[in-house]
Amino acid sequence: MTTLNPTEINLANPYLFLNNEQHAAFTLLRREDPVHWNPGPQHEGREIFRGFWNITKFDDIFAMSRDPGTFISGHGITMATDPENAGPAAGLGKMMIVTDPPRHVRLRRLVNKGFTPRAVTALEPHIREITTTIINDIARRGSCDFVTDVAALLPLAVICDMMGVPKDDWQQMFELTNQVLGGDDPEYQAEGADTEQTVNQGHIGMFMYFTRMVAARRAARKEDLVSVLVDADIEGDKLTDEEILYFCYLLILAGNETTRNAISGGLLALAEHPDERQKLHAHPELLPAAVEEILRWTSPVMHMARHASRDVELRGKQIKQGDKLLLWYPSANRDEDHFPDGDRFRIERSPNEHIAFGIGEHFCLGAGFARLELKVMFEELNRRLPDIELTGPVERLRSTFIGGIKHMPVAFTPER
Amino acid sequence: MKVTVNADLCEGHGRCQSAAPEVFRLGENDQAEVLQAHPPEELRAKLERAVRLCPRQAIAITGDR
Numbered sequence: 001m002t003t004l005n006p007t008e009i010n011l012a013n014p015y016l017f018l019n020n021e022q023h024a025a026f027t028l029l030r031r032e033d034p035v036h037w038n039p040g041p042q043h044e045g046r047e048i049f050r051g052f053w054n055i056t057k058f059d060d061i062f063a064m065s066r067d068p069g070t071f072i073s074g075h076g077i078t079m080a081t082d083p084e085n086a087g088p089a090a091g092l093g094k095m096m097i098v099t100d101p102p103r104h105v106r107l108r109r110l111v112n113k114g115f116t117p118r119a120v121t122a123l124e125p126h127i128r129e130i131t132t133t134i135i136n137d138i139a140r141r142g143s144c145d146f147v148t149d150v151a152a153l154l155p156l157a158v159i160c161d162m163m164g165v166p167k168d169d170w171q172q173m174f175e176l177t178n179q180v181l182g183g184d185d186p187e188y189q190a191e192g193a194d195t196e197q198t199v200n201q202g203h204i205g206m207f208m209y210f211t212r213m214v215a216a217r218r219a220a221r222k223e224d225l226v227s228v229l230v231d232a233d234i235e236g237d238k239l240t241d242e243e244i245l246y247f248c249y250l251l252i253l254a255g256n257e258t259t260r261n262a263i264s265g266g267l268l269a270l271a272e273h274p275d276e277r278q279k280l281h282a283h284p285e286l287l288p289a290a291v292e293e294i295l296r297w298t299s300p301v302m303h304m305a306r307h308a309s310r311d312v313e314l315r316g317k318q319i320k321q322g323d324k325l326l327l328w329y330p331s332a333n334r335d336e337d338h339f340p341d342g343d344r345f346r347i348e349r350s351p352n353e354h355i356a357f358g359i360g361e362h363f364c365l366g367a368g369f370a371r372l373e374l375k376v377m378f379e380e381l382n383r384r385l386p387d388i389e390l391t392g393p394v395e396r397l398r399s400t401f402i403g404g405i406k407h408m409p410v411a412f413t414p415e416r
Numbered sequence: 417m418k419v420t421v422n423a424d425l426c427e428g429h430g431r432c433q434s435a436a437p438e439v440f441r442l443g444e445n446d447q448a449e450v451l452q453a454h455p456p457e458e459l460r461a462k463l464e465r466a467v468r469l470c471p472r473q474a475i476a477i478t479g480d481r
Contacts, residue, residue, distance in 0.1 A: 066473055368429075
């Protein structure tokens, strides 16, 4: 990292994240320019998308997240989304994550029952069974790609089961998710397709799949979330087919890409901090705290965008109505004001009130499942493959949105 | 001071119960219950922490007394 001047920092550059240099940039911004104007990236003299404000302090992100009237979600939640010209993949005003109160509150109450602590706890045996099957499949091999063979499979299986997607279609859901959320990465782009085309392909594929499924559930209900959505009723309003499809799309995306990267990033963090890992092996009761530290450390969703609904001043900067602001969670979660030695991975950190799941109106609906999936996965890994280690460099996802790992070669003593 | 939980917002994340178990309990229906609506002043710091930790901003403290 050679940049020393905040004006030179460009968080629209995916290579910053690909090279794992983002934390040096965040540290500098928190210290020198915590509300930082980032010009839109240019290509051949033309702006690809509009500039935005980078918000990097915990307290600012916390306060803005809890003021959804001033900092709205309905105009898009990613860096490149143009509210005036957004494609169908962005789902503005239709998909829960890009709606605002009071509509957001009503949509959320439709699905909330499936995500309460009781619902989460009830699924623990099921989550352990899936985890056991995943580890059984690799345990005798002695080596694998930890991302595609392990980390990706657990959250994918859990969300697909909840929604009623049969096992034969899980791989398809995995591939479509990668196209939508990893569309900026060459590995997921079809020959000759750019980011936007890749994202749209994934979006269309997902909608076609769930169009068939919704029709099937209308004909015959099952015990799954898609049936719940078909029957959903908000004060007499039914969801339209389009709204149901956006719900399915959101749940599949949010349910599998994020936890995948917390599991992979968690194993990577433990591998890079052998003392912490040894501590965890010696004291399994530290696992819940270790899970929180993994969440803080990895912060897999790197940003959510908000748009100012009115002119507002932030730390002396004049934010205009309509301006885009990016809330950088990995930066908040290493803010010196809240996390002394935040650049150290310490599984016993306490307090550890990170905001890896956001906070306020749009707090991650699936946080309970993510925490439980992480706990069960690391319990089983520590028990069955205690010496699992990296055997080569990890391949990171090229993205400014998801802090992702695509591949991670590992080896371990095979089970007999 | 008076403590209230907005049932429309509460999703039963249970953070209030860990911050101030004297005042909150996760009830049968996965919603936070207020055990004492007018808690003593010495619990204020704990209650303010509960307000801050609630992911959904469902808790309110009113009245200074």
